[in-house]
Amino acid sequence: MGANGLDTCFVEFITSSAEFNDKPRMTLNIWNKSTDSINVSLSGTSGSIDAWDEYYYYGYKYGYQSAFESLGMAGKVTGNTISTVSDMGSAKSVLLVGAYASKVAFTDINGSARSYSGYVARNNIVPFSSRGPMADGRIKPDIAAPGLTLETSVSSFATAYTPTGSSSNQVVHSFMFNGKTYYYGEFIGTSASSPVAAGILGLMLQANPRLTPTQANTIIKQTAIQDNFTGALPAAGNNDWGHGKINAYAAVKAALAANSVQSYTGIKPECSLYPNPNNGLLTVKYKSSKAETLSVSVFNVAGSLVSTFVWNVNKGDNLKQLDLSGVAKGLYTVKVAGSTGYTSIKTLVE
Structure with missing residues (x-):
């Protein structure tokens, strides 16, 4: 191996006769x-035989630590990014x-401008985002969420993420608490987009704790955003965007609507209550088309x-904060009445 033929190459084969998909498998390291x-x-x-190469973005110009290349040789096949x-x-x-x-650009903590615009344009799917279909033909991903670039907190023990550390170009803010400085840095990857989706799902479950996995999955897909960047997507989604960009607000509203705790009379108002269940401290949100006086009863x-x-x-x-911490634990109904009707929302005080 190598230009002088002196490098040693180590090869490891790991095989199994059948995986969960009932297909034999081999890993080549x-x-x-x-x-x-x-x-x-x-x-x-x-x-047929399918082969996948390990994805590795950082520091390698082809986006892979290794890559399938035909090199112009007869019978050899160059790889693609399908089913990753x-x-x-x-x-x-x-x-x-x-x-x-x-987001594709930011200024680091030392005042230097940083940009990923040469890698991907804003609002577009990121090249490292895995694509479908699955081996059995299922369309994946299900949804797309922000994964480049997100600001997040950094471990106070991560010395690389400081103004003088090796990853200072990713550090953007600092915050001092009790005499200790904490830093915030930019984060990219599906390791960033997945927590975004998980956080939105957490909000959905807060709005509707009875939500089933199937209901949550359906709501996220049905409320997804389609725009000029996703293009018009088929009902089943596609293997780049899934069903589109995740829509936090619409998903949480749909989760609340799926909870059979709210009824109304007259024109349905845009009214919600959270968290639900709660410890007696809760917030009522009401969107009004005009200035008016409401009557709220519990x-x-x-x-x-x-x-x-x-x-x-x-x-x-x-927004209106309600304090029911002094009442006994149990089920309560909050009735909000306006000039065009009223809504009643059940809430559980635990």
Whole structure:
């Protein structure tokens, strides 16, 4: 191996007769210190063979630590980026999250401008985002979320993420608390987009704790954003974007609507209550088309009035904090009445 033929190449084969998909499998690991080409030939007695290369972005101009290249040789095949989704996303109840670029430029803590614009344009799917289909033909990913580039907190023990550390070009802010400085840095990857989706799912479950995995999956797909960057997507989604860009606000609203805790009379108002369940401290959100006076009443499960007050709201979004911490634990109904009707929302005080 290598230009002088003196490098040693270590090859490891790991095989299994059948995986969870009932197909045989082999992993080929190759270690060497130099850059070179290895001729790999795969053959079988029947069926087809699929091969995947390890994805590795940092520091390698082709985007891979190694790559399938035909090098112009007869019978050799250059690889592609089809079906790069991983084993972890293969389970049928998994919500597989791709990544798109919500931000491509920032200024680091030392005042230097940083940009990924040469790698991907803003609002587009990111090249490292895995693509489907699965081996059984299922379309993946299910949804795309921001994965480049997101600001997040950094471990206070990560000395690389400081103004003088080796990753200072990713550090953007600092915060001092109790005499100690904490830093915030930019983060990219599906390791960033997946936590975004998980956080949105957490909000959905806060709005509707009875939400099933199937319901949550359906809501996220049905409320996804399609725009000029995703293009018009088929009902089943596609293997780049899934069903589009995740829509936090619409997903949480749909989760709340799926919870059979709210009813209304007259014109349905845009009114919600969170968290639900709660410890007696909760917030009522009301979106009004005009300035008006609302009547808010709280009833216990027996229908007895617990609290009532008048709420003057303005046009647009309005928030009202309710304190029911002094009441007994149990189920309560919050009734919000306006000039065009009223809504009743059940809430559980734990």
